[in-house]
Amino acid sequence: MENALKLEQVGEIARLTIDRPEKGNMLTLEMLDYLSSLIIDAGCDPDIKAISITSIGDDFCLGRDPDGAPEQAPKNGLEMREALTAPILGFYDAVRGADIPVVATVQGRAAGFGCAAAAVCDLTVAADDARFSLPEMKNNLPPTAAISAHIDRSMPKSVAWMVYSTDEIDAEMALAAGFVSQVVPASELYDRSNEVLGTITSRSRASLETCKTYLANARLMETPQASDYAANMLALVMSSK
Known part of the structure; x- marks a missing residue:
């Protein structure tokens, strides 16, 4: 798991990298718990002023990895909440609860949890070819957890469109919806993200x-x-x- 989630401190920046390109950077529930713990620890470190979340490969994150579901199916609603939704909501809480800005750098597709993760971060820099979607309703699964990440970040009707239509939207539409901070040419994505992180850490x-x-x-x-x-x-x- 640690090979798929990497933490490196560069100056006053905690750089978290999702390195699972062969799986579209999908995350298991166990990985989500670990990622949340890294964010919490970095946020409490007085030597850190910003947290960066990036990923390796063509896509930012295609959501939760279904292969990482619990071996035994939850017996009731309480067990289901604890087993399936607690790790997801824990990530959102970790980002919101960190004392310092969390910056997402998004390339390619961000779907399901990946879209919500991009949205919940304090700043989101996206490549002009990035794509965002909440496809859960294709399987009649209400994406309420993902919506909760957007609730204080995005325009309600924009989120409703993504939920009900299940359409993928481009980076400019995500910018208009409010959950992307800036759109840049793909070739300039990491330069711009690093520039923003440098500005933050100068404060x-x-x-x-x-x-x-x-x-x-x-x-x-x-x-x-x-x-x-x-x-x-x-x-x-x-x-x-």
């Missing part, structure tokens, strides 16, 4: 943590409370310098 960790916390919480507040929260957080950071 103080305290400022990065403050921005991520505010972006996550302010949207849940009424405007007056969000304004007060902004003033308090800014004052706290400035007074600590």
Whole structure:
């Protein structure tokens, strides 16, 4: 499993690489748990300011690997939730819960969980030939877990289109939907991603943590409370310098 998921610290960046191109970079549930633990650990490391998620091969990630399903079928809904959905939701929680920005770099296809993983990251840089899809309804499987990754990232009607039509959308449509941050020519993908990561790591960790916390919480507040929260957080950071 460790051969398929690689962690390398480069300066102040934790670089996580999915290296399973022969499987379209699909991840088993066990791999998802491991990937989440790497993100959690990197997010807690005071020497790390950004987390990068990339993959090797033609496609970013084609979703969950069905070959990694539990050997024994869950006996009830609670067991099914724990066995099948907990690792997926745990990944989303790890990304959202990391104190620092998580940046996805997407090439090729991102399907199912792969699409949701790209969406849930704080920043997503996509090649102009990238493609995104939520194909689960082809098998009458409601992709509620994947939708939960999009819920605070994407335009609701754009997600609904992907869910109900099961159509693949291109990178420009994903940008318009809100879950891709920037689209660049495929030949420039990694240069641009590295440039963004370099910009992030040039900032103080305290400022990065403050921005991520505010972006996550302010949207849940009424405007007056969000304004007060902004003033308090800014004052706290400035007074600590």
